Amino acid sequence: MPAPRIEIELDKITHNARKLTALYGSKGICVTAVTKGVCGSLRIASALLESGIRSFGDSRIANIQKMREAGLDAQFILTRSPMPSEVEHVVEFADVSLNTEISVIRLLARQASKRGKIHRVILMIELGDLREGILPSDVESMVAEVMGLRGVKLIGLGTNLACFGGVRPTEAKMRELSAMAGNLQQQYGIHFEIVTGGNSANYQWFVSTPDVGLVNHLRIGEAILLGCDTLTRKPIPGLYTDAFTLVAEVIELKTKPSRPYGEIAQDAFGRVPVFEDKGNMERAILALGRQDVDGSAIKPRIKADVLGASSDHLMLNVSGLGLKVGTEVRFDVGYSALLRAMTSPYVEKVYLPRFHLTVRV
Numbered sequence: 159m160p161a162p163r164i165e166i167e168l169d170k171i172t173h174n175a176r177k178l179t180a181l182y183g184s185k186g187i188c189v190t191a192v193t194k195g196v197c198g199s200l201r202i203a204s205a206l207l208e209s210g211i212r213s214f215g216d217s218r219i220a221n222i223q224k225m226r227e228a229g230l231d232a233q234f235i236l237t238r239s240p241m242p243s244e245v246e247h248v249v250e251f252a253d254v255s256l257n258t259e260i261s262v263i264r265l266l267a268r269q270a271s272k273r274g275k276i277h278r279v280i281l282m283i284e285l286g287d288l289r290e291g292i293l294p295s296d297v298e299s300m301v302a303e304v305m306g307l308r309g310v311k312l313i314g315l316g317t318n319l320a321c322f323g324g325v326r327p328t329e330a331k332m333r334e335l336s337a338m339a340g341n342l343q344q345q346y347g348i349h350f351e352i353v354t355g356g357n358s359a360n361y362q363w364f365v366s367t368p369d370v371g372l373v374n375h376l377r378i379g380e381a382i383l384l385g386c387d388t389l390t391r392k393p394i395p396g397l398y399t400d401a402f403t404l405v406a407e408v409i410e411l412k413t414k415p416s417r418p419y420g421e422i423a424q425d426a427f428g429r430v431p432v433f434e435d436k437g438n439m440e441r442a443i444l445a446l447g448r449q450d451v452d453g454s455a456i457k458p459r460i461k462a463d464v465l466g467a468s469s470d471h472l473m474l475n476v477s478g479l480g481l482k483v484g485t486e487v488r489f490d491v492g493y494s495a496l497l498r499a500m501t502s503p504y505v506e507k508v509y510l511p512r513f514h515l516t517v518r519v
């Protein structure tokens with residue numbers, strides 16, 4: 159088989175999506191599956207459809223266009239605030255977009271009107287993570303203006319936490335979002351179809367909350383794909399954490415010192431590296447680099463340590479493991495590694511044949 163490659167077990171992804179939609183559904187929460195971590199892969203999107211998912215979110219309109227044009231029977235949500243330069247595509251390919259800028263919503267409205275369409279809009283509220291979001295003090299006037307625009311329909315309110323600032327989606331934050339949604343509904347005599355409380359990081363809030371309030375929707379990527387709670391990166395009970403396996407091949411294997419020798423200046427990426435002297439070690443070089451993967455977000459499934467990576471080489475300490483040149487090494491991937499591997503044209507995507515899973519709960 160070609161290397162490097164990422165092996166994808168679709169049944170495990172279907173299983174994870176089924177489990178999570180059932181879990182969230184138990185308290186009335188709908189799930190949109192977020193596909194940006196896998197480049198909007200059609201095979202994965204189909205596996206998600208099989209789980210019953212009928213709503214996909216992606217940050218890239220190109221991924222949404224691909225899924226839409228493949229005829230996937232679902233709703234598509236653009237999860238990144240649209241660029242003014244892409245509103246035409248957004249209106250054409252996405253049913254819904256998450257928005258924070260009135261100028262962009264005006265452009266969406268104009269484009270949609272021109273095409274005789276209604277584009278559906280969710281307003282995102284800043285609750286402290288400091289990525290996208292309308293400041294709570296500005297929401298009222300924004301709602302009023304959006305309601306007055308032809309071509310767009312305001313269908314909901316949402317927030318995104320634990321992405322940039324690492325801010326935890328707590329009970330208090332979710333109450334704040336619910337209260338805001340409730341007040342706006344009352345004030346304007348409207349009904350929000352969607353109150354979207356967050357992403358994979360909302361798991362702990364969900365399992366512990368006595369009352370989800372008005373939150374009726376989550377946008378879930380990593381928990382479906384990698385089976386973990388993203389606040390701690392611990393496995394979610396009953397989910398597979400190994401649906402993806404990265405495989406790379408050894409191209410050099412030699413016993414060398416653990417510390418570079420000579421005068422030390424900058425490495426290939428402008429940093430001055432520091433290595434501890436641990437004596438000689440068996441070092442493997444794998445044909446895998448930063449063009450393929452985030453080397454700091456992969457974990458070998460053998461007892462090897464990742465020493466570092468340059469653009470095209472990954473260095474491992476493989477002392478005592480009996481590897482050879484040509485041996486394949488298998489890795490677990492974290493989200494940033496998955497993202498890059500799925501994006502890199504150099505990493506072969508291998509969808510494994512379907513098989514019957516013995517469900518592990």
Ligand SMILES: *Cc1c(COP(=O)(O)O)cnc(C)c1O
Binds near residue numbers: 192194238318359378
């Ligand atoms: C990426 C993203 C998500 C999904 O996040 P996960 O941590 O993968 O669940 C949800 N909402 C928005 C706005 C995003 O950008």
